[in-house]
Amino acid sequence: MHLVCARIATKGRFISPHGGTSESIESSKLARQLRTETSRKAASMLLCAALGAYASASDTPSANPAASLGDLSIEQLMNEPVTSVSKKETNLFQSPAAVAVVTDDDISRMDFTSIPEALRFVPGVDVARIDGSTWAVSVRGSNSEFANDTLVLIDGRSVYSTSFGGVFWKTQGVPMQDIDRIEVIRGPGSTLWGANALNGVINVISKSAQETQGLLTTVSEGTEDDPSVTVRYGGSAGGAVFYRAYVNYFNRNEQVLPDGADAGDFSHGWRTGFRLDAKPSPSDTFTLEGDGYDLTTGESETVPRIDLGENQVLNILSGDHGEDILGKWVRRTSDASQWSVQTFYDHYHNAVGGTQEINDTFDVEFQDRFPIGARQDIVSGMGYRFVRGVLPPSSVATWTPELDLVHLYSAFVQDQVALLPDRLSLIPGAKFEHNDVTGFEFEPGVRLLWTPDSAQTLWLGATRAVRTPALTETAARFAVAEFPTSPGGPPGEVELAGNPAIVRSEKLDAYEAGYRIRPTSQVSVDVAAFYNVYHDLIGYAPAVAQFVFNPTPPHELLLSTAEPGGTGHSYGGEVSVQWRVTERWRLIADYSLLRSRFYPDDSESEDSPQHQVHLRSYLDLPHGFELNGALAYVGHIVDTESSAPQPVPSYVRMDLGLVWRPSPVVEVGVWGQNLGDRRHLEFASQLTPILVEVPEEIAVRITWKR
């Protein structure tokens, strides 16, 4: 065993023969990756669908100052709220946080077919396709298949897994035609959304039933989506009651392995859902919406077999199904005040990396917004969430306990104080939470917003955010890999163990600043910078070697246990420029920088690229044609610890699409994605050593509406 330890200590890696390929995995790195991977328990966040100074940025993409309102099309104008949730009409340009919005126009121009795809061109967001159905998506760093620092909500319903610490992206299948916008807040959203909104918040907001009336049929057919068919019908039940329902069938082909072979990562399934909006009176709005899905995914599972002395790679079929329902009632009590009640129930049975979870979540929350005097605008709320997770043992994971029950209580208040009316505001706020794992959490923050004129905005922020430990970090035990100890020696196995003694959340103190300027009515520039200080980080300690007789055969066990107490910091920023070159041509460019370092091992962050550059061009041509294109450079993923070559090199991606609208009824589009690149790797999954590459993709989409 000393031998093993010495090997780990000196070389820092071991060989895990695997499916014929020799994978070099460095143990503490692997452990740390799994820490990101694994995660989560207990409480979560309270979703605040819409409020607060920047949440309303948020809920209201709107309130473009006149200069930009004139740039909007009639369709866009029809979606501009007259009375934003924030009576202050804080808007994107004047929000005191780093916010970006993916609009339905972006979605249709670029033919984004999933939420992660739609996030690819958002500054500060790292999107990497692990395989056909799994994604790594994170804001400002620490990316992984379960990126536990980024909170994701769909119409106010949190889809952050309370056991794995992250999002099951493959099951988040809102039809893209139904999405009104996706708001991405970079930096902590903890004062409103609470725990786990550490590095960012992604809000997916769907269109109201009223905006999706009539019959819509969309058929996509291509080299990967083969096919995807969505039928949606929206109608009115008389008066101010509108509804819609959709059904989607999709079949996605396999991607490729580095040697060009099929990766076995196909997926197909059904999704269906509905939304009902009613306005029984001018001051009341009711929304009821629900979804269901049933998916089948091809997956490669790596099972360490000490009895065989090898790692078995199994191609398995994994099934996921789930349902959710959400109701919301908003009552506007005056021009400047309103309250709302929202409740949701979410049930899913998801599979990932050879393990699975059956989860039920019930959530209810109340929000209230009102002014005090003429200078203060208060948003407050309280909520309760109950999560019940069942985690059956599998060939790679066991959970102690296997039943997880969590009660989360929360309350928050935020005040927007006008120091100088319409010019200078101070926005203090705080969230208080209590969960069963870490007890009380207090997440305060303060922002300062200065708008010297309608063409400039300067903001500053200081925020404390927390991430509650994931069940994977407190209760799971994963068998990671089998390895040979020495020629003819006993087999060995690497395992990761959660640590029930972890009772503190990870903490972040984030310092942010941003500046926006519209030098001319055609150009707008947005710059944001951040410095993040993390403490109480949970990581896996280097492996401890033991020789064990049980289970048989006797073998070396390298056990790495989750430990609290790590620290780290990161800094960086994003610059984005929008330029309306002519009435018919728009260019959008952005650059994102991220540097991070974590202690005690003094490692560079290995999970997200340091540099990203995006460039998009939207060109309207005569006769109903549209030509849209994008270029993206995604830097390599830094891995200073590994003596092996960079696991994920940088890549350049080019997308091009031509859309034709011969009449208001029909739309035909042809898109090429990753053009000129046969295939590239975007991410190395931590759950399997199999690398799956993203191929060039050609797709045709026909939409018919009446």
Place this chain on the structure above:
Amino acid sequence: MLEQHRLLPQMPDERPHHSLARRRSLYAVVLGLLLLLWPLGAGTPSSGAVISRKFQIQAAFVFNFTRFVTWPSHRFAGADSPIIIGVLDDNPFGDELAAIVKNRKVGARAVEVRMVATAAEAGFVHILYVGAGHEGRMEEMREALRAACVLTVGESRRFAELGGIIDFVLDGDKVRFEINLEAGEDAGLKISAQLLNLATTVRRKS
């Protein structure tokens, strides 16, 4: 055999204290600011002409309509003569509408905004915005407007009843519009199918 090796250095002991100190200071700042600023709530209301969001959006719509409506050629002196938007009597847009049309062209045409008080003035505009409460004045000018092929835009039920062409309606918190195509055709205007398609209702010749 269960000998353990901790290969990682232990966390330094001072770290927790450090983070506690940081947390305390942050809290103190937030609480301090909260207390300091509370009395400001009783401050004076903000002054200045703030144009309501509704009218900002309506202004952008009015400008947009110029792209979807074709006037008879005799309404323009030349191919690059401006499109003139008139606002009847009382301007609810403040400077918003003027700001939107400034530096923007529709084809070769610039767009101008003018105040309108008389039927004679109304004959010079291409679009006339009739605010709520001014429908009666529009009725007085009705014949002049029709003869001059003016696209009337308003925002009230009464406006629609009096034969206004495009009527803004508020649908929840969104601005939508209805089109009286019959009245538009009477005025000799061609309204594009795309715009008709976006209208919540279109009144056609029965």
